[in-house]
Amino acid sequence: MDFSNITNIEELLKAGGPVLIFLIFLSIVSLTIILERFFTLRKQIKMSRKLIAYAKYQLQAGQIDKIIEACGRDIAKNTPAGRLIKTLLTSNRQGANLKDYSDEVIDWEVTLLHKKLPVLATLGSTTPFIGLFGTVLGVMRAFADLAAMTAATAGPSVVAKGIAEALINTAAGLFVAVPAVIAYNYFTTQINFFERELENIASEITHAR
Template identity: 45%
Template structure:
């Protein structure tokens, strides 16, 4: 079976639907490869930043390093930058409780996470749409082709010559097979698109979980830093009061 010859023998409506499906296939594969590259890059950058974050580097130094290339930040580094910036601003503000400080820092990092996930999800819904409508578009082309075939069959069977009818049926009937090419191409486009959509969606969900795990760990460190400083301040104040009391005695 020569697919190309069958395609050339189909009617113009079926050919149009096949051309649309081929365009969908090229578009979906382009998006798939691009999104896989973007997600792989995001996962790699997350691991690199987490290794640096847990290397024992001072958070202020890490923040200054991130601020040096502010316009190029993305992923976990961007989330860290936004969170630490908000925390530093609130920490220097008087009469700001630790609970308020942590709540607003978390809100800023959650907003940064949503922005990062939105950039990762670009064009992925389009892959899902292509995977959903391609079989129907292929079926639509097949239906148009079969309608055309049965119209031709109706014309040939209008004659009374049985031999002529059989000859014409042998010529027209293969048009049904030609029309089914549209359905086959529709499935060929849809199956990879659906698989890629599910895979990429799973990877994005994993990235979402990794980002939230990071901010949970980061906010815990900030909590410790706040209460450590508060305890240090209280200890200094108590020591000052004890010295003053001893001096008074």
């Protein structure tokens, strides 16, 4: 079978072997996490920003009760800013104690936002090596096949075919790794920006208290 004739899934799986099947599984895991985090973070951050803007306006007007009421509605929708703002407004802590407490709450909310992202980081860093491992196995198999052939049937084309098929695993490893790394960096950047927004509203509430 020539590499150029690999035209269907069955032939691809046969060429890549068990390592390719494992990489396909990892790609499904990666895609699932990327989609889940994208829609979840977009929803939570968007709702939180609306609440933060509302809280800043009402804070200037001294309408604490309206802010707490709005937070209650957003908490039901799992909004990080809702939990943070309500916690700070209803806390009996003051001054430096309230500031330290707000930092703890923000750290916890940011940790929740980072949920599953370490998996993407791990996939991004390890799948190229898994693909390379599959390629090495394929190259070893190609040379073993070459050694088993007679001088009349052996030739460079035999090794070239085996290596070409083995390189499918390297390509598959990169196919999983690249989107995972891009998504991880994107999500991390979005969360870092949002963390600054949480710190800003927490600081305003702390000074207002």
